[in-house]
Amino acid sequence: MARESFDKEIQFLRMLALAGGAYSRQQFADRLGISVHTYDKTLRYLKEMLSTLQQGVPQEQGTELTEGLRYNYYESADPLLLFLFRAKSLKETESVRLTLLLTALQSQELTAKDLQDICSEQMPVEFPLPDEKTVRGDLKYLEEVGVIVRLSGGRPYRYKAANDLIDWLSDDELLDLFDYVDVIANTQVPSVQGYLLRSTLKKALIKRGFDADVAETHRYKYHYHSRILDEAHLYTIFRAIRQRKKLHFLYLSPKKGKKYSSQNTNPLFERESDGVVHTVLPLRVIFDHQYGRWYLIGYGPRLGLMKFRMEGLTQIEEGESVSEEEFDGRLVSAEAQLKQSWVIDTLRPATVKARFFNPDRSGANFVRERVEAQGQWGVITEESESTFLYEITVNGIYEIKPWLRSFGSSCEVLEPAWLRREFIAEWKEIRDYYESVRENL
Template identity: 85%
Template sequence: MARESFDKEIQFLRMLALAGGAYSRQQFAERLGISVHTYDKTLRNLKEMLGTLQQGNLNEQGSELSEGLRYNYYESADPLLLFLFRAKSLKETESIRLTLLLTALQSQELTAKDLQDLCSDQMPAEFPLPDEKTVRGDLKYLEDVGVIMRMSGTRPYRYKASNDLIDRLSEEELLDLFDYVDVVANTQVPSVQGYLLRATLKKALLKRGFDTDAAESHRYKYHYHSRILDEAHLYPIFRAIQRRRTLRFLYLSPKKGKNYSSQNTNPLFERETEGNMQTLLPLRVVYDHQYGRWYVIGHSPRLGLMKFRMEGLTQVEEGESVSEDYFTQRLNAILEQMKYSWVTDTLRPIKVAARFYNPDRSGANFVRERVEAQGQWGTITEESDSTFRFEIIVNGVNEIKPWLRSFGSSCEVLEPSWLRREFIAEWKEIRDYYESVRENL
């Protein structure tokens, strides 16, 4: 898949997940910045891509696509169209060819020549037949990523699928492993690798005759589909940080309502882009648990410290490298500026104090446990059996406010006094929303 296409698919899927059926085709296309024709074409490409990876017919593809977008509170289905990650950076011919190779190697050991003959027999007529060099390149790639293994012996070498771990597990052990991966993938970040492993284990259970719906013992309401899609940028950014390289990208601010800007190659249809081209030396990646957002923090030669939400990054390209001394200097400067950042704020440090109320009932103190787990560098001081005091210095209060507010009546803001007054005004406004319309209602 071309890089530009992948950017478009990500933004397309994000809007489908967040807006569902709220937009008409015309409204959806306008919000995304594409034509209705491109909207139809992109939707058709997604269905075809899903069919290639699932090897189903077109009717089933449409059904599967709808199921991936259907909202159900108790459903813990795979996150929104995770298949997009499997198709990333693969041409259509590559995805079909790799599928054929992996399917054949599941049950037998084959040479490169055997696999070339198999591809020649089973490749669709509209695609070119691979030569031996292409097949050997595919085998080397699959061996490097650990999907297949080369058997010991003399030439010609034989290959088989690397399923030893799964094959040696008993049915009970395989179910335990599936449950563990299911929990971790749904609760930890980043998640994409965990969901890909979960899909592999699910196929192994199906192969042994298990009904995976009955086998799943955990149910989740998955909140942040966009978090999964933003992980497409995560590893390229990590690679740029490790290599001390700059990144160049087109940034579409989420606040402006534009999600995508096409790369116009025809001068007749060229138009001014909605976003801004940025050059950044990436230094840190930050995840906001409150809203399920990824941020990249870095240094701009022109503007200094810069923060970007990953969902606005498109057309990401790696640039030139910088010296280790320069990189270390910029990293230390940013770490000092963000020393007291709740997430990414770099405003003036301020002390925040709050009183938390323990639950009245006996058992787990979920209020205390949550403050200890999420309170970062804040300190806790016991006040009484029913309350404790939490104090922390943060860069501004904009990012910590939603966290304090989420505790409801279990949290009372004490300092600063102006923040306390803001909370009082907010709770009074909420109370007014629930005033009775009639006295006898």
């Protein structure tokens, strides 16, 4: 899939997942920055891609694109946001061919010649038939990534799917493994690889005769759909950081509303882009658990330390390398500026002091546990049996403010005084909303 196309598919699926049917075709196209014709073409392409990836899958395990649009909090891993990752690096002909190879190797041990015959018989008429060299290249790739194994013995070599781990596990062991992967994929970041493994294990359970609902044993999950799609850029950025390379990209600020801008390849239809082109030396990647957002921290020659929400990155390309000394110097400077950031803020430091109230009942003190888990370098001081104090110095207060507000009546902001006044005004405004409603009733 072309890089530009993948940028468009990412933003397209993000809006489908988050907005669902809230927009008409025209509104959706305007929001994405494309024509209605391109909207229809992209939707048709996504449906075809999903159908291609499900070739050879039993009907009960298949999924229509419309099913992925049905909001199900507990099944966000299947399949709308993840199927794009399975096809993003493959041409359409490759995705069809590899699907045929893997399907055939699930239950048989076959040679390259056998697989070439299968492709010749089952390849759709609109695609060219592969020669033996192409099939051998596919087998080498699949063997390198661990999807298939070459059996011992002389030529011609025989191959089979690498399912030994799953096949050797008993039903109870497979369920335990699924539960473990399910927990880790839903609580750790990055998570895409875990979701893909989770999907594979779930299919293995269904293949053994388990009902699909048997895998749904946990109801704790913490999801942000968009964070999964943002991981598409993560490994490109990590590679650039490891290799000390700059990145060139078009940045579309989330505040401006436009989600995509096509590359101007035809002079007749050239138009001014809605985004800004940047050249940045990537230094760090930061994940905000509060909102499920990824951020790229980098250095720009004109503006110095720069911060980007990863959902706005498009048309990413690697640039020239810098010296190890330059990279280390920029990184040390960035870490010094971010040392007291709640997430990525670099405003003037401010000291925040709050009183937290313990739950008025026996059992787990979830307020105290949450403050200890999420409070970063803040200091906790015991005040009484029912309250404790929390103090922290952070760069600005706008990133920590939603966290404090999320505790509701269990948190009282003490300092700074102006922040306390802001909270008082906000809670009074909320109270007035509910009072007027009650009076009308």
